[in-house]
Amino acid sequence: MSTLGERHTVYQQVQATPEFGDLRRRLRRFVFPMSALFLVWYLVYVLLASYAPEFMAVKVAGNVNVGLVIGLLQFVSTFVITTVYVRFAGRTIDPAAERIRHGIEGSA
Amino acid sequence: MTGNVGNVGLNIGIFAVFVLATLVVVYRASRSNRTASDYYAAGRSFTGSQNGIAISGDYLSAASFLGIAGAIAVNGYDGFLYSIGFLVAWLVALLLVAELLRNTGKFTMGDVLSFRMKQRPVRAAAATSTLVVSFFYLIAQMAGAGGLIALLLQIPNSNRLGQSIVIGVVGIVMVVYVLVGGMKGTTYVQIIKAALLIAGAFVMTFWVLGKYGLNFSALLGSAVEASPKGEALLAPGLQYANKVDFISLGLALVLGTAGLPHILMRFYTVPTAREARKSVVWAIWLIGVFYLFTLVLGYGAAALVGPEAIAAAPGGVNSAAPLLAFELGGEILLGLISAIAFATILAVVAGLTITASASFAHDVYANVLKRGTASPGGEVRVARTTALVIGIVAIGGGILANGQNVAFLVALAFAVAASANLPTILYSLFWKRFNTAGALWSIYGGLAVCLVLIVFSPAVSGSKTAMIPSADFAFFPLSNPGIVSIPVSFLLGVIGTYLGRREPFNAEKYAEMEVRSLTGAGSEKATVNH
Numbered sequence: 001m002s003t004l005g006e007r008h009t010v011y012q013q014v015q016a017t018p019e020f021g022d023l024r025r026r027l028r029r030f031v032f033p034m035s036a037l038f039l040v041w042y043l044v045y046v047l048l049a050s051y052a053p054e055f056m057a058v059k060v061a062g063n064v065n066v067g068l069v070i071g072l073l074q075f076v077s078t079f080v081i082t083t084v085y086v087r088f089a090g091r092t093i094d095p096a097a098e099r100i101r102h103g104i105e106g107s108a
Numbered sequence: 109m110t111g112n113v114g115n116v117g118l119n120i121g122i123f124a125v126f127v128l129a130t131l132v133v134v135y136r137a138s139r140s141n142r143t144a145s146d147y148y149a150a151g152r153s154f155t156g157s158q159n160g161i162a163i164s165g166d167y168l169s170a171a172s173f174l175g176i177a178g179a180i181a182v183n184g185y186d187g188f189l190y191s192i193g194f195l196v197a198w199l200v201a202l203l204l205v206a207e208l209l210r211n212t213g214k215f216t217m218g219d220v221l222s223f224r225m226k227q228r229p230v231r232a233a234a235a236t237s238t239l240v241v242s243f244f245y246l247i248a249q250m251a252g253a254g255g256l257i258a259l260l261l262q263i264p265n266s267n268r269l270g271q272s273i274v275i276g277v278v279g280i281v282m283v284v285y286v287l288v289g290g291m292k293g294t295t296y297v298q299i300i301k302a303a304l305l306i307a308g309a310f311v312m313t314f315w316v317l318g319k320y321g322l323n324f325s326a327l328l329g330s331a332v333e334a335s336p337k338g339e340a341l342l343a344p345g346l347q348y349a350n351k352v353d354f355i356s357l358g359l360a361l362v363l364g365t366a367g368l369p370h371i372l373m374r375f376y377t378v379p380t381a382r383e384a385r386k387s388v389v390w391a392i393w394l395i396g397v398f399y400l401f402t403l404v405l406g407y408g409a410a411a412l413v414g415p416e417a418i419a420a421a422p423g424g425v426n427s428a429a430p431l432l433a434f435e436l437g438g439e440i441l442l443g444l445i446s447a448i449a450f451a452t453i454l455a456v457v458a459g460l461t462i463t464a465s466a467s468f469a470h471d472v473y474a475n476v477l478k479r480g481t482a483s484p485g486g487e488v489r490v491a492r493t494t495a496l497v498i499g500i501v502a503i504g505g506g507i508l509a510n511g512q513n514v515a516f517l518v519a520l521a522f523a524v525a526a527s528a529n530l531p532t533i534l535y536s537l538f539w540k541r542f543n544t545a546g547a548l549w550s551i552y553g554g555l556a557v558c559l560v561l562i563v564f565s566p567a568v569s570g571s572k573t574a575m576i577p578s579a580d581f582a583f584f585p586l587s588n589p590g591i592v593s594i595p596v597s598f599l600l601g602v603i604g605t606y607l608g609r610r611e612p613f614n615a616e617k618y619a620e621m622e623v624r625s626l627t628g629a630g631s632e633k634a635t636v637n638h
Contacts (some may be wrong), residue, residue: 068188082199
């Protein structure tokens with residue numbers, strides 16, 4: 001697929017360009033590690049709740065315990081990852097995707 | 109507390125106002141319904157923020173509002189764990205699924221799964237799992253309506269006929285929404301309902317906190333004092349005795365959301381991938397904030413109403429939030445919150461009905477049976493007829509399932525979605541070698557393993573809380589199959605790809621799918637007429 005023959009569709013030609021390869025690589029380099037990160041962090045939380053309830057019951061401030069704090073941190077991390085991804089996608093993905101799309105739809 | 113609280117006339121009155129107002133909105137929305145794209149995807153004309161609110165309306169079902177608040181009130185921390193799984197799950201949709209799906213598909217999940225595969229078998233498989241997931245979810249909502257009715261209309265559980273009639277009314281109103289309004293009307297109902305639900309929860313949350321001088325720790329202390337379980341209310345472990353079962357549930361929750369067909373279909377109602385992303389961001393903030401409210405409401409109900417009064421009320425655990433509303437604002441607030449809870453059930457079942465009918469009409473009728481030669485008009489006619497049939501099935505199923513454990517049915521829907529749908533969605537979007545055999549093995553295999561394990565689990569037989577308590581044929585120790593069925597389905601996708609029937613690699617379709625999914629080139633545009 002690396003050679004551009006006439007029999008290839010416009011999608012195959014675009015797929016073989018370095019611009020598209022770069023876009024795909026950047027997206028995957030962000031979303032795969034980030035997904036692994038939040039899934040592991042969530043699993044850590046679930047495992048702590050199942051196997052370390054005494055630790056989760058340790059009081060931090062007033063009646064607020066470790067479990068509540070870690071649970072609320074899951075909310076915080078979800079909001080933070082969402083915000084970081086939106087910023088990343090707006091800066092890195094959207095401009096490149098738009099350029100490639102205009103190239104294809106202009107030529108079609 | 110006698111269990112009979114509030115004013116039935118007022119409850120019905122407020123609910124009737126909601127139904128009438130939404131019917132007017134739905135009727136007005138219906139006037140612009142012309143094409144298949146209008147009916148299934150609202151002409152792709154909603155903005156990201158509108159769709160995000162509608163998604164939260166679709167997602168915050170009665171199970172998550174009444175169920176989570178009640179679980180926190182009675183079992184404390186373990187109810188909170190549920191809501192965290194439901195929220196974190198949205199990151200899977202945001203990072204891996206929403207935008208790529210919007211760019212690739214047209215109306216259904218089957219559009220994406222079958223894109224570069226053999227159309228008919230993969231669409232049939234996608235439609236099968238869509239119908240199964242939607243069916244369980246639908247039955248759960250309808251059964252939940254029964255419990256809610258018990259409380260709000262003071263129709264006791266002994267009066268099966270009375271409850272059945274109300275389930276029938278819920279089903280009929282939902283079918284009217286879907287038939288008249290299509291996706292656009294259904295979306296407006298969800299937006300209105302989400303706004304009411306979040307506003308209602310907001311008011312109650314700050315009302316409760318206000319009683320404790322905005323001191324959350326003081327609220328927790330008061331909940332501990334009121335609960336017979338004492339300090340244990342604040343730590344994990346009260347609801348889930350089996351640790352592995354809890355992990356299994358956690359997996360199903362976090363991986364199920366991005367495989368729920370009625371959620372996936374919502375991404376087609378916006379014009380671009382960027383708007384799809386925006387909808388998920390809105391949904392994450394709204395759903396996250398709402399679950400924070402339920403944390404306060406749950407502990408608030410424990411402190412102000414008391415777990416014993418909640419358990420004794422008709423509707424049981426699910427009545428925690430309505431009882432708290434009564435405690436705070438008397439009959440009027442109870443009536444409002446009850447009407448909102450009813451509206452929640454209506455909006456969610458309408459969304460499920462349109463998804464299931466779209467999948468049958470678009471995947472099975474138009475592509476499997478008619479091999480792509482059906483006219484869009486004929487397809488929409490089939491979709492409407494299917495919606496009617498689904499409405500009847502939902503009413504019947506809801507009456508039969510009335511009194512069943514709602515949370516179990518919803519968790520089952522999530523487990524099936526995570527096992528049968530998510531692996532194939534991810535593989536077909538990100539794995540070049542994935543093929544038709546892999547998709548079929550993963551969908552049917554995941555579905556079968558999930559259903560078999562459920563049938564032989566303690567949730568169905570062999571325990572006091574089972575669906576059939578008198579029988580015992582359970583050999584699988586967990587009530588949620590996720591920890592087994594999800595990895596098995598991922599594995600079957602790989603095995604099927606390498607060992608299943610060989611097919612030539614379709615480089616053209618693969619290139620089209622990859623370029624289209626990442627850039628949006630060639631994707632379905634807003635308000636197309638074809």
